[in-house]
Amino acid sequence: MAINLELHLDHLQISQDTHDWITSRLNKLEEGHSDITGAHLSIKQQSGKPTVNEYEATLTLYHKPDNISGSHKSPLIPEAIQEA
Secondary structure (H helix, E strand, O other): OOOOEEEEOOOOOOOHHHHHHHHHHHHHHHOOOOOEEEEEEEEEEOOOOOOOOOEEEEEEEEEOOOOEEEEEEEOOHHHHHHHO
């Protein structure tokens, strides 16, 4: 069963390949777990200026009985997601 992913990009755009990679990683994470009901991924540019590239990715897994959350900052969006 695929995880229901809520994705918040905060005025950013990601490629379809990156979106597919995120979905694939979450589906692998779900394998063998019946207690994960969904996920929320938020990606924000830290400065708000297009010339400054630092992004923060925050991933929350909706997990029973407690949700799990992690975040990471990086100059690269995929790295921020991976480390979160």
